Every structure is written in structure tokens, then in C-alpha cells.
Amino acid sequence: MTITQLQYVLAVAEYRNFTLAAEKSFVTQPTLSMQVQKLEDELDVLIFDRGKKPIAITEVGKKIVAQAQNIVNEAHRIKDVVDQEKGFIGGDFKLGIIPTVMPTLLPMFLKTFINRYPKVNLIIKEQNTESLIRNLQDGHLDAAIAATPLEIEYIRERPLYYEPFVGYVPKNHRLAKAQKINPKDLDINDILLLRDGHCFREGIINLCEVPQNFENANFHLQSGSFETLVNLADEGLGMTLLPFLNTLVLDDEKKKNLRYFENPSPAREVSLIYHKSELKIQITEALKDVISAIVRGAIAFQDVKIISPISKN
Template sequence: MTITQLHYVLAVAEYQNFTKAAQKVFVTQPTLSMQIQKLEEELEVQIFDRTKKPIELTEVGKKIVTQARNIVNESDRIQDIVHQQKGFIGGEFKLGIIPTIMPTLLPMFLTNFIKKYPKVKLKIEELNTEAIIERLQDGHLDAAIAATPLEQENIKEKPLYYEPFVAYTPPGHRLSKKDKIKPEELEVDDILLLEDGHCFKEGILNICKSHQNTEKSSFHLESGSFETLIKLSNEGLGMTLLPYLHTLDLSEKENKNLRMFEEPSPAREVSLIYHKSELKMQIIEALQEIISGVVRGAVTFQNIKIISPLQKK
């Protein structure tokens, strides 16, 4: 049994196809098939059911894949140890970021990170929290940036910053005359929300005083972007809530519609999350340093109340 054979097994388990798996690990399909067959003969079990389309793991194959993933992770740790000993920060690093954070945070730190750590090849993907958790556990992401706490047994969290919620209230709205608002003044039927799948929506629902039946309203709308919510709000269709960093790019006219919450302000915790195996920690720590540094000056609120919404979306 070799580490290479285990890499091949994991590739076939992921793609459920020998040809696609071979392309992923940069070998010919016959070479990959032969090595997996040798492993099966050595173990005297069938890892894959080749009669199924697409190929499926056998029951014992599922257990082997779980253990293979652990073994491959531990073998990768050896290279990590060498890199850390040499002070080397480089190589490929796969980072996931949730949609409500990526557009505002990424431009703030990416250029600085690339300049300081040019040997790191970042592969960044926008994913919702559920997909991030799955890919971290499967080893398809090295780390991610998401709203926390997640309360996942195999995932560790490094808080980066606490981002306040800000109300966007158009002229004529019942809260537009207030200098600051209270969480208990919010009405969920009056708020334009992000669509299901966004953890930011759960944070908003969590700070509203009650979850009222939206069917009482004349209409109910959920959108996938803050830009759409702002435009609809400007049309007098309701208010919305925004993460603070998103408000930094608003126009002067739109800024006049922003209302802060009375302190302590409700906020979300944003963290760098990664698997408990702690692979590539030197890059994770470098990311934390860069991001914390650039955000620290932007979010300068005190006495921020941390909201802990359901973050499983």
C-alpha cells in the first residue's frame, strides 16, 4: 500500500469516474486503474463497485476512503513541518469565502497578501457556508472565511473581526427619522432579505423581535445581492440590513439612509476557519495577520454585541 495509491482512490471516490480521476492526478487511466486494482488485491476487498454508473464505493470502500483521507492528510503534514522549519510560506492554497463577505473583504486584503507572500498560489472560491463545511471536511479546501460560530467538531475557528449590522432606511420609512435604532424596533415583515442559503439572513432574523408571518405583507421578496436590496429599498419597498464593510462603498446619497444601532450594536463574528488537522498553518496564520491588519482600521466600533445566528446555511 502506498500514499500514491491512496491519492488515486480518493480521486476516483470524488469523481466517480476513472478517466476524470486520472486527469485530476495527472496519470493515464490504465495506470490509475492498475494501481487501484493492485491495492484491492493486496487488501482482498473491492473498494469500488464498477458495475454501477457512475462508479460507487462499496460499504468497505467507504470506510477505506475515510481512513485514506486521514492518512493522506497526515502525510501532507510532513511537508508542512519541513516548510515551517525552513520558514517557507508558499505553494497552492485553496480558500473559500461566503458571498456576503467576499465582495467587500477580498479587495481589502488580496493585493497586500500577494505582495507579501508571492510564493503562495491562492485559489479562491465563493461558496455558501454549507458547501464550505463539506469541502473543509473532505479536504477540498485548506481554509475559509465565514460567519461564526459554526459549532462543527472537526473545524477550528480564528476570529478575524466583528462586523456591525447597519440599517438602510429610505426616506419616508418609519425608522428614517431616528438617529439610531434599537433591535426591538425591527419588524421582519418590513425587511428585504437575502435569499435562503445566506447565513446573513439568519443573523437578521435572529435580531428581529419576532418572526412574523410574511404572508401578512402585500408582497415578500428575497434577493441574492445587497445591491438589489438597496435598489428596492430606494423604491420604497422596505428597509434592509447591511454588513458594515458593505456600506463603505455606498454613494454619498445612499449614506444618508444609513442608521446605526444603539450600543451595544448587534454584529456578526467573521472568522478564518480550517480543519482540525491544521495543515498549512503557516499560510493560515499569514492570512489572519494580513486580514486582521487591514480590517482593524475599518471596523472601529466598541462594545459590539455578538449575534450568534444559525450558521448552517
């Protein structure tokens, strides 16, 4: 049994196809198939049911795949131990970021980070929270930035900052004359929301304390863009809520429509999350230090109430 064989098993388990697994592993398909077969022969079990399309994992195979992931992670840890001993911060680092954070946060820290740690090859992927969690578990991401708390056993959460919600209230809206707003003032039926799957949407629904499966009576919006929500609000179709950092890029005219909440302001906790195995922890720590230092100066709010990104229902 070798680490390489276990890596090939993990590739087949992920892609459910020997040809694609070989391509992603940068080997020929006969080489990968032969090594997987050798491992099955050595263990005297079938890991994969090749008679099904796509390839299925047998019951014993599922246990082997789970253990193989642990073994491969521990093998990678040896290099981490050496890197940490040498004080080396470098190599590939795959970072996932949720869509409602990526456009505002990434430009704030990326240049500083790559200048400070030029030996790190940062590979950044925009994914929703569900995908981030799955890819952290499968080892396809080293860390991610997401709204928390998630309270998942195998995920560690390190808060980076607390980002208040801010109301965007157009001139003709019923709350336009309010100096500040209160969550009790909100009516979910006139709040423009992001499409399903965005944790910021779920945070707003939790803030308003309404069921997750509610439906707007007038229209159904499928947008993942805060800019679209702001433009629709300007057309008189309702108000919307924005994360604080998104308000910084609005022009001066649109900023006149911003309404802040009374204290404590509803806010989301944004954290750096990673697998409890803590692989490449030295890069994770470096990333946390850079982001925290930069965002601390941009968000001065102190009195906040964290709104969960997870459904209460």
C-alpha cells in the first residue's frame, strides 16, 4: 500500500470515472487503474463497483476512502512540520470565498498579502457556503472565508471581523425619513433579497424572523448581485439590506439613501474557516493576520448583534 495508491483511490472516489481521475492526477488511465487494482488485490476487497455508471463506491470502499483521506492528510502534514520548522511560508494555498464577501474583501487584502508573502501561490475560488464546507472536508480547499457561526464538528472558525447590516432605503420608501432603523421596522415583503443559496439572504430572513420558505407576493427575484438590488430599490420596488463594506463603493448620491440601525446593529460574523486537521496552518495564520489588520481600520462599529447565517427552522 502506498500514498500514491491512496491518492488515486481518492481521485476515483471524487470523479467516479477512471479516465477523469487519471487526467486530474496527471497520469495515464492504465497506470491509475493498475494501481487501484493492485491495492484492491492487496486488501482482497472491491473498493469500487465498476459495473455501475458512474462508478459506485462499495460499502467497505466508503470506509477505505475515509481512512485514505486521513492518511493522505497526515502525509501532507509532514511537509507542513518541516516548513514550520524552517519558518517557510509558501507553496500552493487554495482559498474559497463566499460571493457576498469576495468583491469587497478581496481587493482590500490581496495585494498586501502577495507582497508580504511572495512565495505563496494563492488560488482563489468563489463558492457558496455549502460548496466551501464540502470542499474543505474533501481536501480541495485549504481554507475559506464565510459567514459564521456554522457549528460544524470538523471545521475550525477564526473570526476576522463583524460586519453590520445597513439599510438602503430609496426616497419614496416608508422608512426614508427615519434617521435610524430598527429590525422591528422591517417588512420582509418589501425587502429585496439575494437568490436562494446566499447566506446573507438567510441572515436577513432570520433577522426579520420569518419562515425560510416565504414567497414575495409580487415577483420572484433571482439575483446574486447587490448592485442589482440597489438599482431595483431606486426604481421603487422596495428597500434592501447591504453588508457594510458594500456601502463603501456606492457613489455619493446613493450613500444618501443609507440608513444605519440603532445599537446594537445587526451584523454578520465573517471568519476564516479550515479543517480541524490544520494543514498549512502557517499560511492560514498569515492570511488571518493580514485580513484582520486591514479590515479593522475599515469597520469601526463596536456594538453589534450577530445574526446567524443558518436557518432557524
